[in-house]
Amino acid sequence: xxxxxxxxxxxxxxxxxxxxxxxxxxxxxxxxxxxxxxxxxxxxxxxxxxxxxxxxxxxxxxxxxxxxxxxxxxxxxxxxxxxxxxxxxxxxxxxxxxxxxxxxxxxxxxxxxxxxxxxxxxxxxxxxxxxxxxxxxxxxxxxxxxxxxxxxxxxxxxxxxxxxxxxxxxxxxxxxxxxxxxxxxxxxxxxxxxxxxxxxxxxxxxxxxxxxxxxxxxxxxxxxxxxxxxxxxxxxxxxxxxxxxxxxxxxxxxxxxxxxxxxxxxxxxxxxxxxxxxxxxxxxxx
Numbered sequence: 001x002x003x004x005x006x007x008x009x010x011x012x013x014x015x016x017x018x019x020x021x022x023x024x025x026x027x028x029x030x031x032x033x034x035x036x037x038x039x040x041x042x043x044x045x046x047x048x049x050x051x052x053x054x055x056x057x058x059x060x061x062x063x064x065x066x067x068x069x070x071x072x073x074x075x076x077x078x079x080x081x082x083x084x085x086x087x088x089x090x091x092x093x094x095x096x097x098x099x100x101x102x103x104x105x106x107x108x109x110x111x112x113x114x115x116x117x118x119x120x121x122x123x124x125x126x127x128x129x130x131x132x133x134x135x136x137x138x139x140x141x142x143x144x145x146x147x148x149x150x151x152x153x154x155x156x157x158x159x160x161x162x163x164x165x166x167x168x169x170x171x172x173x174x175x176x177x178x179x180x181x182x183x184x185x186x187x188x189x190x191x192x193x194x195x196x197x198x199x200x201x202x203x204x205x206x207x208x209x210x211x212x213x214x215x216x217x218x219x220x221x222x223x224x225x226x227x228x229x230x231x232x233x234x235x236x237x238x239x240x241x242x243x244x245x246x247x248x249x250x251x252x253x254x255x256x257x258x259x260x261x262x263x264x265x266x267x268x269x270x271x272x273x274x275x276x277x278x279x280x281x282x283x284x285x286x
Contacts, residue, residue: 058172060084060119061111077107077276080121080167084108088121095214096136098123108167109276117274118172120211124165129154130235130243130256133210137254140214146248147256153206158243160205161234162275169274170204170212174222176230176269178203192264193242196233203233204271206256209245212271213254223247223254228269231259 057065063081085103093099103121111117126132130153138145149156162168171177179196181189196203204212209230216224224230229246237243241258248255259268 056114056116057111058116058118060169060172061113061117064108064111064119076110078110080104080106080108084119084121084167091215091218092121092123095140095218096123096126096132098125103165106165106167107276109169109274112169112274116172117169118212118215119167119169120208120215121167122162122165122208122211124163127163127165127205127207128160130158130160130206130210131155133207133214134256137210137214140217141254144251144253145255146253148258153256157238158206159236160207162205162208162273166275168208170208170271172216174216174220174224174226175228176225176271178270178272179231179268180266190264190266190268191270192268193231193233193259193261195264196231196270197261201233201270202273202275204230204273205235206232206243206245208232208234208273209271210256213245225269228267229257229259230271231263231268233270234273 063083064078066081080103082104085106088103089099089101092101101123106121108119108121111119132154134145134147134153147153178201179191181191191199209232213224216222224247225245226247226249229244231242231244233242235243237258240261242261242263243256243258246255246257247253
């Protein structure tokens with residue numbers, strides 16, 4: 001609803017509103033036409049809500065919106081900004097020893113708005129291999145890892161919905177927050193994996209969750225999911241089981257476990273992911 005205000009405002013207020021408009025415009029989150037609409041006198045009341053929205057954006061989102069050149073459209077895919085491509089190339093070399101990659105020109109999902117999100121980029125060589133990430137984490141975390149099997153995780157018939165080289169966005173939060181409906185009411189409903197799949201949520205695979213956890217650790221030197229467990233609904237196991245990842249504070253280990261798809265309680269959570277809806281396995285230039 002558009003609220004009318006007096007046509008006259010002070011010079012100080014005009015400067016504040018102009019600055020607010022420039023702030024919103026600088027992120028690339030809105031089309032120029034909408035910014036112009038906001039700066040008309042009768043639409044000034046809409047600016048605070050837009051300021052709040054823009055203020056939630058993380059660094060990765062601002063880079064993607066501002067530098068993509070196509071970030072002001074509604075296109076579901078944008079070209080990865082050079083800053084993010086270079087960062088991810090350096091990350092894969094430093095953390096996983098996979099070098100000589102070129103992520104430039106890779107189509108990635110348009111960043112989400114309304115919450116702070118982190119950008120991650122999966123490499124095609126290991127998108128199907130939870131065992132690769134487990135062994136790498138074993139070295140990075142000083143042996144403080146555990147898994148539910150004595151076998152390789154890749155020998156457990158574990159499946160992953162998202163493969164290839166692809167970028168994705170996750171809420172940049174230490175604790176997974178998705179999976180509870182009506183959390184602010186007296187009768188919250190905790191979802192189980194079967195329900196999440198029926199709702200067709202896009203969530204992390206095990207490799208995606210392991211990658212996110214490593215990126216978060218690299219920046220903050222603390223582990224994610226210390227109070228809840230991330231259930232990886234877009235990965236699967238036989239016999240009605242779903243893989244999950246958690247940091248167990250009892251012994252300080254990062255654990256890859258498994259639970260029944262019908263498990264639901266206050267500790268069962270998911271990480272919804274923004275992945276291109278028309279995602280196809282991609283190949284990097286050779």
